[in-house]
Amino acid sequence: MELLEIRNVSQEFGGLRALDSVNLQVRQEEIFGLIGPNGAGKTTLFNLITGIYKPTEGQVLFRGRNIENLPPHQISRLGIGRTFQNIRLFRKMSVLDNVKVGMHAVTRAGFWGTLREWGYSRKEEKKIDERARELLAMVGLYDKRMEYAESLAYGEQRRLEVARALGLNPVLLLLDEPAAGMNTREKEELIELVAGIRGMSITVLLVEHDMNVVMNVCERIAVLDYGRKIAEGDPYSIRNDERVIQSYLGVGM
Amino acid sequence: MFWQQLINGLTLGSTYALIALGYTMVYGIIQLINFAHGEIYMFGAFAGLFLVTRFGVNVFVAMLGAMIFCMLLGMLVERIAYRPLRGRSSRLSALxxxxxxxxxxxxxxxxxxxxxxxxxxxxxxxxxxxxxPVQVSSLQVIILLVAALLMLGLQVFIHKTKMGKAMRACSEDLDASSLMGVNVNRVISFTFALGSALAAAGGVMVGLYYNAVWPYMGLMAGLKAFAAAVLGGIGSIPGAMLGGLCSGVLEIFGVAYLASSYRDAIAFGILIVVLLVRPQGILGKPISKKV
Incomplete structure (x- = not known):
C-alpha cells in the first residue's frame, strides 16, 4: 500500500516551475531514494510534503489523506519527520533537549497543559526523557547529551538531526542529503543507521548525491531533472537508464 | 549619596527590565519590535488602579489582576494586528x-x-x-523583590517547562520548530502573553512608585525599556534584565551627578555610546553576515 502519494504536483515560484506535474508513490516500509542534479526540485518536494510550501497544483496524500493544505506542525504530528540539507539544529540547546522538542510536541504541550504541567505530567516527562536517551544511544550521541548542539562535530550534528526527527515517532522519515560532507567511515555508519531505522518499520524517503549511499540503501529510486521525473525503478535499472546517465550520472558510473 | 542613588537606580531599572523583557522575547521569536508594548504597560498600570479604586483590593491582588488582563490584551493585539501579516508581507508592515x-x-x-x-x-x-547611610523605602524593597521574583520565575519557566523549551526552539529557528511539531502560532501567542504580564506588573509598580499614571506614560517608558533591551542585546533574556538595571542606574546617576533636566538625553546618549563600542549590545551575539 502507498504510504505517501504525490499526485500531479507542480510548484511555481514567480515564473519558475520548480516542479512540473510530478507523480510519486512511496510504499510502506521501503527506502525510497530521490536523486537528480542540483536545482532539480528535490528539496522543494520535501518542503511541499512537510507543509512549508503549498503546491501550485496537485495533491499530497499521506495514508490516503490530503495533507497539502495542513500547516507544518500538524503534518509533523501525523508522523512525518525530516532532516535538513543545511543543518538546522537548535544550536543553543542541549543535545538531549533538541530531541525532546519534537517529542513534547507530539505529546501535546498546550497552553493549559503548560499551566497544569507541574501537576500531572511528571510520568510523561520521564517517559520522554528515557525515549530521548534511547534515541541518542542509537545514533551514538548518548555521551554527549548534555553538550550544546553547536559544539558537536559535523557528522554528529547530522546524526542528531536524525535523532531529533525520530523523536516525533514518525511513520515516514525524510532525509535531505544526510551524507553531505561526511567522510567514508561516517558514511558507512550512516548506511547502518538507515538500515536500523528501517528495522523500526519506518519508511524512509532520501535525497542524496552520494551514489554509493543511494545504491546501497535504496530499494527504489526516482530521478528528477528540471522539476520533472525522468525515471523511476530499482537501483540496477536506474544505473543503466540512458536518460539518467545523460542528465545526471554521467558515463563511467 | 552613591549608595542611595544606586538603590534608587536599581528600583527604576528593575521596572525597565520588566518591560524590556517583553520587547526582547517577542523580538527573539519573530524579529518584531512591538511598539505597542509600552501601551500594554500603561494599560497594566490603569487596570491595577481600576481594581484598587473600584474594588478596593490589595495592591498585590490588583497587580495579579492587571497581569492577567494584559496577558489577554497582548494576545489579542498579536492575533488582530500581527498574525494576519505574518508570512504574507514584509516585517516592515508588522512594525x-x-x-x-x-x-x-x-x-x-x-x-x-x-x-x-x-x-x-x-x-x-x-x-x-x-x-x-542609605534611606530605603518599603516600596522600593517591594519593587525590587517582586521584580526579582518575576524574573527568576521567568528563567525557571523558560528553562524548565515544555512551553519554555518550545519558546527557545522557536527563537532559534521557527521553520525547524514547526517541522518538529511545535505549534508556532501558539508559542508566539504565549510569548506575547508572558511579556505583557511582566509589563503590567511593571506598570502597577511604577504607578505606585511615582504615584502617577496617565495615558501617555507608555511612550517614554516603552522607548527607554526598548533602549534597555537593545543595550543588553536584543533577543537575549538575561541581556534585557541587565540592560534594564544598567539603564535605570545610569539614568539616576546622570540625574544626580549631572543635571536632572537632561534625564532622557542621558538615557539615550548612553545607548548610543554603548552601541558604538559594542553594536550587538552587552550580552548579544555578534551578527556575522555570510558572504
Missing amino acids: ISAIGVSIFLSTLMVLIRGPQTDRYPDTIEISSFSLG
Whole structure:
C-alpha cells in the first residue's frame, strides 16, 4: 500500500516551475531514494510534503489523506519527520533537549497543559526523557547529551538531526542529503543507521548525491531533472537508464 | 549619596527590565519590535488602579489582576494586528502595524477616562528605614523583590517547562520548530502573553512608585525599556534584565551627578555610546553576515 502519494504536483515560484506535474508513490516500509542534479526540485518536494510550501497544483496524500493544505506542525504530528540539507539544529540547546522538542510536541504541550504541567505530567516527562536517551544511544550521541548542539562535530550534528526527527515517532522519515560532507567511515555508519531505522518499520524517503549511499540503501529510486521525473525503478535499472546517465550520472558510473 | 542613588537606580531599572523583557522575547521569536508594548504597560498600570479604586483590593491582588488582563490584551493585539501579516508581507508592515496599535491604545485610554494624570490611593503603608547611610523605602524593597521574583520565575519557566523549551526552539529557528511539531502560532501567542504580564506588573509598580499614571506614560517608558533591551542585546533574556538595571542606574546617576533636566538625553546618549563600542549590545551575539 502507498504510504505517501504525490499526485500531479507542480510548484511555481514567480515564473519558475520548480516542479512540473510530478507523480510519486512511496510504499510502506521501503527506502525510497530521490536523486537528480542540483536545482532539480528535490528539496522543494520535501518542503511541499512537510507543509512549508503549498503546491501550485496537485495533491499530497499521506495514508490516503490530503495533507497539502495542513500547516507544518500538524503534518509533523501525523508522523512525518525530516532532516535538513543545511543543518538546522537548535544550536543553543542541549543535545538531549533538541530531541525532546519534537517529542513534547507530539505529546501535546498546550497552553493549559503548560499551566497544569507541574501537576500531572511528571510520568510523561520521564517517559520522554528515557525515549530521548534511547534515541541518542542509537545514533551514538548518548555521551554527549548534555553538550550544546553547536559544539558537536559535523557528522554528529547530522546524526542528531536524525535523532531529533525520530523523536516525533514518525511513520515516514525524510532525509535531505544526510551524507553531505561526511567522510567514508561516517558514511558507512550512516548506511547502518538507515538500515536500523528501517528495522523500526519506518519508511524512509532520501535525497542524496552520494551514489554509493543511494545504491546501497535504496530499494527504489526516482530521478528528477528540471522539476520533472525522468525515471523511476530499482537501483540496477536506474544505473543503466540512458536518460539518467545523460542528465545526471554521467558515463563511467 | 552613591549608595542611595544606586538603590534608587536599581528600583527604576528593575521596572525597565520588566518591560524590556517583553520587547526582547517577542523580538527573539519573530524579529518584531512591538511598539505597542509600552501601551500594554500603561494599560497594566490603569487596570491595577481600576481594581484598587473600584474594588478596593490589595495592591498585590490588583497587580495579579492587571497581569492577567494584559496577558489577554497582548494576545489579542498579536492575533488582530500581527498574525494576519505574518508570512504574507514584509516585517516592515508588522512594525507599522505596531506603531498603529500603540497610538490606538493610548488614544483609547484618553477616550475612556480623559488625558489627566491619576494617582494610586495610599493603600500600602510606606515606611522607610535606614541601611547605614542609605534611606530605603518599603516600596522600593517591594519593587525590587517582586521584580526579582518575576524574573527568576521567568528563567525557571523558560528553562524548565515544555512551553519554555518550545519558546527557545522557536527563537532559534521557527521553520525547524514547526517541522518538529511545535505549534508556532501558539508559542508566539504565549510569548506575547508572558511579556505583557511582566509589563503590567511593571506598570502597577511604577504607578505606585511615582504615584502617577496617565495615558501617555507608555511612550517614554516603552522607548527607554526598548533602549534597555537593545543595550543588553536584543533577543537575549538575561541581556534585557541587565540592560534594564544598567539603564535605570545610569539614568539616576546622570540625574544626580549631572543635571536632572537632561534625564532622557542621558538615557539615550548612553545607548548610543554603548552601541558604538559594542553594536550587538552587552550580552548579544555578534551578527556575522555570510558572504
